[in-house]
Amino acid sequence: MKPGGEVSAKVLRKKSVSVPMIAVTGGKGGTGKTTVAVNLAVGLSLKGSKVMLVDADVDCPCCAMLLGTELNASEEVRVFKPVIDAAKCTGCGRCVEVCREHALVGLEGQVPSLFEELCSGCKACQLVCEAGAMKSGQKVLGTIYVADSNGIKLVVGELKPTEPRSPIVARATMLKAAEELKLDKHDIVIVDTAPGIHNVVAQALWEADLALAVTEPTPLGAHDLGFMLDLTEELGLPTEVILNKADIPSGLKDKVVKTSRDRGVKIVAEIPMDEELLRSYVSGEPLVRKSPKSPAAAAMLTLVPHIREMFVKGGET
Numbered sequence: 001m002k003p004g005g006e007v008s009a010k011v012l013r014k015k016s017v018s019v020p021m022i023a024v025t026g027g028k029g030g031t032g033k034t035t036v037a038v039n040l041a042v043g044l045s046l047k048g049s050k051v052m053l054v055d056a057d058v059d060c061p062c063c064a065m066l067l068g069t070e071l072n073a074s075e076e077v078r079v080f081k082p083v084i085d086a087a088k089c090t091g092c093g094r095c096v097e098v099c100r101e102h103a104l105v106g107l108e109g110q111v112p113s114l115f116e117e118l119c120s121g122c123k124a125c126q127l128v129c130e131a132g133a134m135k136s137g138q139k140v141l142g143t144i145y146v147a148d149s150n151g152i153k154l155v156v157g158e159l160k161p162t163e164p165r166s167p168i169v170a171r172a173t174m175l176k177a178a179e180e181l182k183l184d185k186h187d188i189v190i191v192d193t194a195p196g197i198h199n200v201v202a203q204a205l206w207e208a209d210l211a212l213a214v215t216e217p218t219p220l221g222a223h224d225l226g227f228m229l230d231l232t233e234e235l236g237l238p239t240e241v242i243l244n245k246a247d248i249p250s251g252l253k254d255k256v257v258k259t260s261r262d263r264g265v266k267i268v269a270e271i272p273m274d275e276e277l278l279r280s281y282v283s284g285e286p287l288v289r290k291s292p293k294s295p296a297a298a299a300m301l302t303l304v305p306h307i308r309e310m311f312v313k314g315g316e317t
Contacts, residue, residue: 016207017178019052020311021189023208023237026215027224029195032244033214035277035287036300037192038066040212041152042286043304049187049312051152054177056204057194058142058157058169068284069149071156076140077172079121079165083137086111095125095134120165142169144176155180170194170203178207187312197231205232209311211239212268212303217251222259229263239265242303246270268306271299 024037034057041053055063064071082095082104091109103119106112116139126134141163145156157173159166177189193204205211211232215225225241232239241260246253260267274296280287287297 017181017189019181019186019189020210021191021208022210022212022307022311023191023193023204024212024214025193025201025205025228026195026213027197027226027228028220031195031214031216031221032271033195034062034066034192036212036214036242036244036271036303037190038063039286039288039297039300040303040307041190042067042150043288043301044188044190044307044312045150045152046288047304047308049308050185052177052181052186052189053149053152053154054173054189054191054204055154055156056170056173056191056200058159058166058173058200059194061156061158063192064145064147064149064154064156065284066281067149067152067154067286069147069154071145071147071154073147074143074145075176077142077144077157077169078138078140079168080123080126081116081119081121081137081139082114082125083135084111084114085133085135088131088133090131090133092131094128094130098124098128100124117162117164121168141165142172144169144173146176146180153180153184153186166194167199167203170200174203174207188307197227202231202235205235205237208237211237212242213239213265214242214244215256216245217243217248217253217256219252222252222255225256225259226263229259229265233263240268241265242269242271243267244271245273247272269299269303271296 026033041051045051055061089111093108096104096112101118101120103115104112142159147154155177157169159169191204194200213228215221272295276291276294277296280290
């Protein structure tokens with residue numbers, strides 16, 4: 001219990017699935033988070049683990065592209081949208097009063113107008129409408145895709161363009177992953193989170209057993225690593241660091257090492273710059289499959305026995 005009676009997030013975090021879940025995350029975009037997530041998933045699969053890869057970066061999902069996988073089967077993420085029955089509306093204004101998002105606007109005595117883009121789907125307006133003028137409608141926030149990619153189960157969440165409710169779609173993506181895990185047994189789940197430390201990221205970290213924080217030896221990379229470690233510490237989530245682009249000329253590797261050491265967090269992999277990585281992007285084939293002996297692939301493949309030893313039954317040391 002924190003001072004002032006607040007309950008620590010460390011007490012509240014609770015997994016809804018029993019399968020080990022690794023969240024690959026990062027404080028800023030462009031550090032190589034998705035590259036690590038995809039290649040770790042493929043590397044584990046090549047070693048015989050049954051892997052699910054979840055793309056929870058719903059604003060910009062690209063795991064399927066890096067895997068060279070086409071997404072077809074899908075389902076929509078829908079939320080409540082009020083449909084106003086003007087004939088029943090008394091103009092009491094209660095719906096306008098309770099709408100914290102200010103999606104409903106209108107003067108007393110008038111039928112309110114709905115600004116759909118502001119509506120969060122909370123149903124407060126419907127609950128307080130004694131006249132029964134608020135009917136149930138729906139709006140689409142995004143799409144969830146499920147596909148198979150060379151034996152890896154891929155679950156992808158994608159926010160609909162112009163919609164601002166990323167956390168709802170991210171949560172729906174994680175729930176869909178949990179649903180798929182009940183249908184088919186998997187050894188491990190790798191989650192590619194959104195970059196940053198906001199609500200969309202927390203939706204994935206909440207379910208994780210381990211966070212792999214991907215950073216780079218740049219001023220922003222070193223700076224934002226500290227914020228990411230603050231978040232995972234608050235969540236009570238064990239965290240390890242992956243230093244990508246580790247050999248950038250004049251990079252700030254020492255600063256990243258110091259931040260990790262000071263926070264008691266281990267750097268488990270240092271991935272060098274590698275032209276083969278660019279070629280794998282272009283070809284849509286994961287680097288550990290396309291060029292497993294390249295420097296970057298070799299560095300990422302060191303994570304496979306490390307993760308298997310921690311989480312996969314019978315994993316090698």
